Amino acid sequence: MINQPQLLAELDAAIASVGFPVRGQAMEQAWGLTEESTASEAFQERVRRAIGEVVPAGELLLLVTLRARRGREHELVEAAEAFVNASRQMPGVLGSTLYRSPADSVTLTLAERFTGRPALEQHMAAEYFGRFQRIQRPLLAAPVEAIFYQRGASI
């Protein structure tokens, strides 16, 4: 016959030996309860550089963040989708994808990949680019933010 303190001590030892399995559901709850604080600039730069180093030589990866005014999200999405479709036809554009987070419905992110700087310049000089600039202006709540990733540098 084993007494309770001994049984609990055995339980603790058994769990220490194999670890305790945690359900995704509990992790998700912990994630939801975690307050976000800003990571250091050094950390941000270190990770951006690491990401830049895996971009194929010469190519450019660009993340563009667009924040819509409340109530204008649909118009911005519509204009951004037209922009993405037009971009994909342009030679030198390797990819263009629009993302939206369910947790933040006013924020859109455009992920664009180019064969190099000349392709980016062509893209920025295209008619569809100018049109998107004009349409987006009254729809935005904040200036557009862009982060470039490329081998050997991050901006």
Added chain:
Amino acid sequence: MPSASVPGDDELLRALGKGEVHALALVFQRHGSKMVSFARRYVNDPGSAEDVVAELLGRWLERPPKVHDAGRIGAFLATSVYHAAIDWIRRERVAHGRPPRGEASVAGADTGMKGAISPPAEELTREGLRSRLARALDQLSSADRLLLEGHYAQALTPSESMHLLGINRAAFDQRLHRARTRLAHLLASAKSPAGKGEG
């Protein structure tokens, strides 16, 4: 209302699993700071938490992660950071000349422990004990599991568990004790070939 045609977090996670660099850059942009805050739950200082997340992202750049449930980005990131932090702590312990907690305990269990929960002769592997533990946990209520996940794996702090379950400290202590006792009895009973308790 998200547009049906605009990819959300699920598409982002799928792209991450395929090794798309833009997906990793976007995950980092959207969630990098929160991943560091989450790692702080397990490691002592902000610098170490940043190391944990930078290493994790570095591993994903070399080998894309396996994404099983693309619909739950919070669960995926939290679980990934949690495991990365636990690995980091283990390596730190080894680097400072201390054995990983688990290995020290297993050595004791394999050599001398002869109690109700200790592995029977035919089940000396960790895997056996692990599957017995999993079966026992399946028989507990979700609330009991939550309390144990906080207690044994530091998945949640006591305050967070109390908040989620809507209970005060006294009830927390009592329910945690009961949950541990239930689990101990289930494990002890699962050990016996006939499924009968020994303790």
